[in-house]
Amino acid sequence: MYWNKDVELFSRKEIEEIQSKRLSDMAKYCYDNVPFYNNSFKRSGLKPNDIKSLDDIVKIPLTLKDNLRENYPFKMFAKPLEEIVRLHASSGTSGSPTVVGYTRNDIETWTELMARTITCPGGHKGDILQNAYGYGLFTGGLGFHYGAERIGAAVIPISGGNTGLQLKLMKDFGSTILTCTPSYSLFVAEFAKQEGINIEKEIKLRMGIFGAEPASETLRSKIEESLNIDAYDIYGLSEIYGPGVSVECPEKNGLHIWEDQFIPEIIDKETKEPVSPGEKGVLLFTPLTKEGIPLLRYVTNDITSLNYYKCGCGREMVRMSKVMGRADDMLIVRGVNVYPSQIEHVLMGIPGVSENYQIVVDRDILDTLTVKIEVTPERFSDKIRDLVEFQRMVEDELFETLRVKAKIELVAPGEIPRSMGKAKRVIDLRKENI
Known part of the structure; x- marks a missing residue:
């Protein structure tokens, strides 16, 4: 039109x-x-x-x-x-x-x-x-x-x-x-x-x-x-x-x-x-x-x-x-360059992952990357053993696709703060910990 x-x-x-x-x-x-x-x-x-x-x-x-x-x-x-x-x-x-x-x-x-x-x-x-x-x-x-x-x-x-x-x-x-x-x-x-x-x-x-x-x-x-x-x-x-x-x-x-x-x-x-x-x-x-x-x-x-x-x-x-x-948002984690949108693309393609996530970058001698993801209510009701396997599967998927080694932290539905405007997807703690 x-x-x-x-x-x-x-x-x-x-x-x-x-x-x-x-x-x-x-x-x-x-x-x-x-x-x-x-x-x-x-x-x-x-x-x-x-x-x-x-x-x-x-x-x-x-x-x-x-x-x-x-x-x-x-x-x-x-x-x-x-x-x-x-x-x-x-x-x-x-x-x-x-x-x-x-x-x-x-x-x-x-x-x-x-x-x-x-x-x-x-x-x-x-x-x-x-x-x-x-x-x-x-x-x-x-x-x-x-x-x-x-x-x-x-x-x-x-x-x-x-x-x-x-x-x-x-x-x-x-x-x-x-x-x-x-x-x-x-x-x-x-x-x-x-x-x-x-x-x-x-x-x-x-x-x-x-x-x-x-x-x-x-x-x-x-x-x-x-x-x-x-x-x-x-x-x-x-x-x-x-x-x-x-x-x-x-x-x-x-x-x-x-x-x-x-x-x-x-x-x-x-x-x-x-x-x-x-x-x-x-x-x-x-x-x-x-x-x-x-x-x-x-x-x-x-x-x-x-x-x-x-x-x-x-x-x-x-x-x-x-x-x-x-x-200026590109993350460099242990020599690997990655954009938050690339991480999102991988996460959204995995059944059981909700659309709510948060990326936390920190430094403990070397840079560390933690991705907090809300799982769907159906997935969250799974047995603990199943959730641990799911967590490892998401970590493997990120590494295989982006060559990024990340720790996945599964959280309950509704736990990640919602935004009425722009979502705060990335928290970079490295400057705070210099």
Whole structure:
């Protein structure tokens, strides 16, 4: 489905022409209005006129999250505060928050992107969208809210948490689309089962749009089975706009990036050089029309790849693969590199393992990896001997698949803390124990 068919069906030639023109304009805009970029260009011996086409983007220095923190709160803005109509910010758990300012034009662009994003997997006027993303400084709630209203869907702005009320309204209002994190969608399904609610008979949900944390294909299958829906992946980040940067279409073969508004790149984690199409690396984004806080070659730290082949849905806009993790989230345990999403993929394929797990990395002379997993109620009722054999089997499966030696700790259903937003999957105690 399409919200803006003329744009969404641009040919590669049309996409690259508009990107080249907008990139040239954006380089000049940043140079003229953001001291950080003015200084960055001068240090590199670069002038805005040097950026004439899409190929010239590699000349521009990278922008890091630390650069935003160092210029906290408003020094990265290209517009005076009098022209900023909304402010969002990250939690700031690892330092100063990253602050994002939006002009009226930015809000309009974001709303249109979210209208595309909800329509692409099948949302439409007449849908009732239950928005369980957080409202506030986090961009998810308001992003989906504005986009859903733009396409004519009815929005239930319930935000995260209060799961009993979530299910009551889901039943009473006839919600057809659920938007939240993947981990929270599974908690909703788990809660419904505990309350004796028959999802298939009492809930009208037909699809969910989930993001804000990585989720493997096996986890997607669990979500679809437990909620009786089609589940679609979405990608975004607050520094760029929020949600609405890319989304899956019904083909589910990658997330379409709205390339008339963004230039994506993939670079090697170590060398920072561009990689070939299809190769995995670190994702960069350059927004092409953003006024409040324009960014050039922003390093997301997310690991993915880009596919430029035309999709079966008719779109030629590039598709990014599911994010497998963040460059700074990769675990190195006794010389073996592994991403949490790889561990999740193995766990979710083992019958008897629930979708709730936690990875604990510690150091006792050498690094140690413990994976706490909740087993299903059926498996937990097994004899102790059977559970010990099951534990060894999971350990063997992780080692055979990933070459990671991990200690598996089986816990009772409900023992691992649930999250109303992003699930805390990894606890790294090594820094605390230095």
